[in-house]
Amino acid sequence: xxxxQILSNGELAPLPPSAKQIKxxxxxxxxxxxxxxxFSATRDDIEQFLSTSPILRDxxxxxxxxxxxxxxxxxxRSMSAESLRSYxxxxxxxxxxxxKDPKGSLRRYRIFPSGYHSSCTVIIDERHNLVYVRLCFS
Numbered sequence: 001x002x003x004x005q006i007l008s009n010g011e012l013a014p015l016p017p018s019a020k021q022i023k024x025x026x027x028x029x030x031x032x033x034x035x036x037x038x039f040s041a042t043r044d045d046i047e048q049f050l051s052t053s054p055i056l057r058d059x060x061x062x063x064x065x066x067x068x069x070x071x072x073x074x075x076x077r078s079m080s081a082e083s084l085r086s087y088x089x090x091x092x093x094x095x096x097x098x099x100k101d102p103k104g105s106l107r108r109y110r111i112f113p114s115g116y117h118s119s120c121t122v123i124i125d126e127r128h129n130l131v132y133v134r135l136c137f138s
Contacts, residue, residue, distance in 0.1 A: 002024045002026065003015055003022050003024050003037055003039070006024065006026070006035045006036075006037045006133060006135065007037070007133070009035065009113060009115070009116075009135055010035075010055065010111065010113045010120060010122075010133055010135050011053070011054050011055035011111070011113045011114070012049075012053040012054075012055060012056070012122070012133065013048075013049045013050075013052040013053040013054075015039060015041075015049075016039075016041040016042070016045030016046065016048060016049045017045060018041045018042045018045045019039045019040070019041045019045070020039065020040055020041070021038070021039060021040045022037070022038070022039045023036075023037070023038050023039070023095070023097055023098075024036065024037050025094070025095035025098070031138065032136075032137060032138035033136075033137055033138075034094065034134065034135065034136045034137075035133075035134070035135040035136075036094060036095055036098050036132075036133070036134055037131075037132070037133040038097065038098060038130060038131065038132045038133070039130070039131055040128065040129050040130050040131075041129060041131065042129065043126075043129055046124060046129060046131060049131065050124070053122075055111045055112075055113060056109055056111070056122070059109055059110075059111065061107045061108055061109045062107070062108045063105065063106070063107055063108075064105070064106040064107075064108065065105055094134075098132060098134070099123065099132055105125075105126040105127060106123055106124065106125055106126065107123070107124040107126065108121060108122070108123045108124075109121065109122040109123075113135065115137065116135055116136065116137045117137055117138060118136040118137060118138055119136075120133075120134060120135045120136055121133070121134045
């Protein structure tokens with residue numbers, strides 16, 4: 001039920017039929033909060049999930065290749081704003097299972113669901129057929 005709510009909040013499609021290993025973590029305060037979801041599914045079901053998610057229509061994604069270490073913001077931020085757009089923030093203190101040590105080819109979508117003031121993220125780990133969703137409001 002909580003996974004379905006996160007997907008609905010993020011204007012994403014429902015869980016695919018083959019979804020398993022579903023993990024959810026949420027926290028909130030009067031002024032901020034985060035919602036995390038991960039699940040595994042077949043490659044075909046993940047592609048169907050992406051193509052039927054309303055918020056992902058016409059959204060470009062960034063690809064991060066095997067061995068690339070540029071997924072998370074670097075400690076040194078003396079970069080242009082344009083360069084920083086290719087990074088995402090590492091969720092701290094987020095749940096320990098969420099993007100702890102990403103490896104392999106990744107696709108990252110930055111989304112802006114209604115009611116969320118920060119950008120949110122959908123990341124696909126193509127090697128392991130995992131989907132990560134992070135919604136953040138503050």
